[in-house]
Amino acid sequence: MNAALGGPVPELPVDPEESLALLASVALPHQQRGDHPRYFARVPGPSSFAAVLGEWMGTGFNTIAASWAGGSGPATIELVVIEWLRQLMRFPKGTEGVLASGGSSASLTAFSAARSTLGAGVVYLTDQTHSSLPRALRELGFTAKDVRVLESDDNYKMSIAHLERAIAEDKSGGRRPFMVTGTAGTTNAGTSDPLEEIADICAREKMWFHIDGAYGGPAALTEQGRGYLAGIDRADSLVLDPHKWLFQPYDVGCLLIRAGALERCFSMKPEYLKDVKAGAGEVDFRNRSLELTRRSRAPKLWMSMRTYGVNRIREAIQRGIQLAEFAEDYLRTHPDVWEVVTPAQIGVVCFALKNGNPEDHTLRAKKVSDSGYASVTSTVLKGQTVLRLCTINPLTTEDDIIGTINRLAGRVE
Numbered sequence: 001m002n003a004a005l006g007g008p009v010p011e012l013p014v015d016p017e018e019s020l021a022l023l024a025s026v027a028l029p030h031q032q033r034g035d036h037p038r039y040f041a042r043v044p045g046p047s048s049f050a051a052v053l054g055e056w057m058g059t060g061f062n063t064i065a066a067s068w069a070g071g072s073g074p075a076t077i078e079l080v081v082i083e084w085l086r087q088l089m090r091f092p093k094g095t096e097g098v099l100a101s102g103g104s105s106a107s108l109t110a111f112s113a114a115r116s117t118l119g120a121g122v123v124y125l126t127d128q129t130h131s132s133l134p135r136a137l138r139e140l141g142f143t144a145k146d147v148r149v150l151e152s153d154d155n156y157k158m159s160i161a162h163l164e165r166a167i168a169e170d171k172s173g174g175r176r177p178f179m180v181t182g183t184a185g186t187t188n189a190g191t192s193d194p195l196e197e198i199a200d201i202c203a204r205e206k207m208w209f210h211i212d213g214a215y216g217g218p219a220a221l222t223e224q225g226r227g228y229l230a231g232i233d234r235a236d237s238l239v240l241d242p243h244k245w246l247f248q249p250y251d252v253g254c255l256l257i258r259a260g261a262l263e264r265c266f267s268m269k270p271e272y273l274k275d276v277k278a279g280a281g282e283v284d285f286r287n288r289s290l291e292l293t294r295r296s297r298a299p300k301l302w303m304s305m306r307t308y309g310v311n312r313i314r315e316a317i318q319r320g321i322q323l324a325e326f327a328e329d330y331l332r333t334h335p336d337v338w339e340v341v342t343p344a345q346i347g348v349v350c351f352a353l354k355n356g357n358p359e360d361h362t363l364r365a366k367k368v369s370d371s372g373y374a375s376v377t378s379t380v381l382k383g384q385t386v387l388r389l390c391t392i393n394p395l396t397t398e399d400d401i402i403g404t405i406n407r408l409a410g411r412v413e
Contacts, residue, residue, distance in 0.1 A: 001026055037396040038374035038404060043187060043215045043241075046393040047249040054303030055249050058296045065296040067273070068282040074296035075283055081298045084305060085240065085254055088221055090233040094259045098288040099297040102253040103214030103241045108136035109262070109289045110237040110255055114179055114208040115140070116265035117258075121178025122170050124163055126152045126193070128186045130212055156342065156381060158182060158193040160201070167205060179208040184229045184238075185216015188379050188388070190324070190348025192216065195231030202236075211235040214253065215392075218245040219346040221310070222318045228346050237261075242301055245317055245347070245392050252297040255289075262288040316394035320347040323391035327401045337409050341386045350379070350386045353409075358385035364408050374404040 004026045034045040057063075058074070065074040082097035100106040123137055127149055137147055148166050153159040167177045180202055182193040195211065202209040211217070211232055217240045219225025220232050232238065237257040242248040267287040286292045305313070324344035331338040331351050342350040353360060361378045365387060369375050379388050387408060391401065406412045 001030060032375065035393070036375070037393050038400045039393065040389040040391065040404065041369070041375040041377040043244050043390050044393050045243050045250060046247055046395065047243070048247040048304050048308065050307035051248045051300040051304040054300035057303070058299040063296040063299070064293065065298070066286045066292055066294050067284045068279075069275070071296070072282070074298065075285060077302050078285060078296065078298040079283060081301045081305075082254070082256070084310075086256055088310065089217065089238065089240075089256060090220075091238070091256055092233075095256050096259050096262060096288070097254060097256045098262060098285060099301075100253040100255060100289060100291075101251045102243065103130070103212065103239050104132040104136065104253075105289075106214075106239040106241075106253040106255040107133050107210070107212060108140065109266075110210055110239060110257060111136055111140055111179075112290075113257060113261040113265040114210065114237060117261050118178060118208055119176075120146070121176035122146055122148055123179045123181065124148045124150060124166055124177070125181045126150045126158045126183070128152045128156050128188055128191065129181060129183055130187055130214065133181055133212060152382075156186060156189045156191045158198065160194060160197050163198070163201065167201070177205055177207050179210055181210045181212060182235075183216075184211050184213035184232050185219065185346050185348075187215065188348075188381060189342040189350050190216065190345040190390075191342065192228050192346070195229065195234065197231075199231050199234035208236045209234065210237045210239075212239050214239050214241040215244045216346050218242075218317055219321065221314045222321065224318065224321055225346055245320065246301070246313065247304065247316065248300050252301065266290065317392075319394040320392035320396075323347070323396055323398075323401065324349045324389065326398055327389050327391060327405065330402060330405060334409070338405075341381060341384065347392045348388065348390050350381060350388045352384065352386045361385045361387050364410070368404065368407045371407070373407060374400070376404060376408065 005022060033039055035047050063074045064071045065078055068075055078099055086095045100109060123142060123146060125133060134147055150159060150162045150166060170177055180198050182195050182198050184192050199209055213232060220229045237255060240254045242252045242254060243250045266289055324347045328340055328344040328349045331340050337354060339352050339354055341352050365376045365378050377388060378385055
């Protein structure tokens with residue numbers, strides 16, 4: 001690829017048709033196909049066509065969403081999209097937000113704002129928390145003593161008993177409990193922490209409650225998903241990744257957060273921006289995160305929500321939940337081959353070979369992925385290597401799932 005795409009610096013013009021052909025035939029095919037119906041690894045990113053059109057419009061207009069004076073139209077679209085997401089997630093009126101590149105940057109933004117609001121202290125998470133969250137805390141200066149990683153319970157959820165014990169220990173030791181980070185849909189198993197109970201504890205202890213719903217949060221748009229995620233609307237801050245289960249092209253993350261927290265943390269007023277100060281009802285998004293020059297990520301969300309309607313998006317999310325349940329049911333029809341390790345929960349199911357070994361799971365996943373039929377990965381749950389399917393693409397069929405599981409079992413060459 002380097003030989004085909006590189007070479008000397010092109011001092012003179014090159015035929016753009018030739019360059020486009022190289023992009024299409026050499027560069028761009030060599031990447032994960034996260035929008036393919038049989039991409040079951042990690043968390044897929046099935047992108048919708050209407051969202052692509054919105055993205056193209058934003059790029060074609062060289063859209064910027066940094067200040068009201070520099071882009072009141074793009075800023076308004078972002079405000080509208082954030083308000084729509086606030087309503088869909090049933091957050092309180094007045095909740096604010098900002099669009100970011102994804103869950104990693106959105107969580108870092110939330111942690112900065114939370115610390116600016118409440119001051120520093122001890123953070124509580126679990127061994128199933130996404131790895132980007134402790135990384136964000138570390139980069140913000142939280143030490144190992146500031147971050148309590150609690151062992152999850154037998155269902156891979158935060159243990160309320162462990163949480164309360166850790167808080168009590170820190171208080172008795174003169175340390176200040178600051179924040180609990182719950183998960184609405186773990187990447188490993190699709191499990192959701194007991195959000196209602198955590199919210200009660202945070203309210204009692206006057207702690208910040210952050211929820212990582214990067215992949216699983218949109219499940220709350222469905223009746224079934226809201227049952228899994230009860231209490232998600234009680235968070236002080238919530239992260240969503242629309243480029244996952246809201247069917248957007250990469251990249252777009254969303255942070256919903258209590259009013260005023262972002263600008264208290266990030267607002268800046270340098271002399272060279274004194275002429276672009278927002279007035280009443282206007283928003284300078286440069287004051288809601290670390291990004292100053294920032295493209296508009298909102299047009300694609302706005303375009304797709306208007307084009308398809310939220311009900312169709314809701315049906316697509318429900319389809320992903322049902323596909324994982326179908327996969328679990330199919331696995332259970334072959335009890336001589338498979339053991340279901342974690343039941344289907346908001347689009348994820350984990351399973352293992354009966355009498356299998358860790359290397360066997362990894363090798364079988366690699367064999368299926370290398371075949372080009374499907375992309376599958378293994379993961380580790382409390383020391384046990386398992387296979388995992390994430391089924392959030394609404395274009396996935398039951399035959400796709402059957403074919404993948406049969407190939408993992410070695411039944412199809």
